[in-house]
Amino acid sequence: MNRLIIFLLFFAPLWVSAQGKCLSVDGLKFEAIDDNKLLVIQSEKNIAIMSIYTRKDLRKQPTLLFRFFTPTVCEYQNNKFHLNGELVTIDGINLLKH
Numbered sequence: 001m002n003r004l005i006i007f008l009l010f011f012a013p014l015w016v017s018a019q020g021k022c023l024s025v026d027g028l029k030f031e032a033i034d035d036n037k038l039l040v041i042q043s044e045k046n047i048a049i050m051s052i053y054t055r056k057d058l059r060k061q062p063t064l065l066f067r068f069f070t071p072t073v074c075e076y077q078n079n080k081f082h083l084n085g086e087l088v089t090i091d092g093i094n095l096l097k098h
Contacts, residue, residue, distance in 0.1 A: 020074050020075025020076045020077075020093065021048075021074065021075050021093040021094075021095060022072045022073065022074040022075075022078070022093075023040060023047075023048060023050075023072060023073055023074075023093060024071060024072050025066075025068045025070075025071060025072065025073055026071065027042055027043070028040055028041065028042055029041040029042070030050075030064055030066065032058035032059045032061065032064060033049070033059075034058070034059070035057040035058060035059060036051055036052055036053070036054055036058060036091070037049055037050065037051050037052075037058070038050045038052065038058065038064075040093075045098065046096055047095065047096055048093050048094060048095050048096055049093075049094045049096065050073075050090060050092070050093050050094075051090070051091040051092045051093075051094075052083070052088045052089065052090055052091055053088060053089045053091055054083065054086060054088045055086065056084070056086065058083075061084055063084075064083065064084065065082075065083070065084050065085075066081060066082065066083060067081060067082035068081045068082075069081060073090060073093075074090070074093075075090055075091075075092055075093050
């Protein structure tokens with residue numbers, strides 16, 4: 001039993017950190033601020049900057065249409081979604097401090 005507790009104490013933080021930073025997609029708005037960066041807005045507050053891998057310059061897109069596959073997006077798991085019909089991958093999420 002003690003070995004199980006030690007195992008869980010050691011590996012639980014590693015599993016959580018393996019997901020990286022995550023955002024619930026419910027109610028989010030996005031604004032293109034660079035060729036591969038999105039400003040993430042929730043309840044009229046800027047909450048994060050999301051970097052993505054994309055072949056297109058986001059600033060040149062007239063509209064941004066999102067299709068999420070899960071209720072959250074993360075840096076490492078659940079890090080793919082459709083943007084204007086293209087499957088993109090999240091490179092990083094930088095949370096903004098208020």
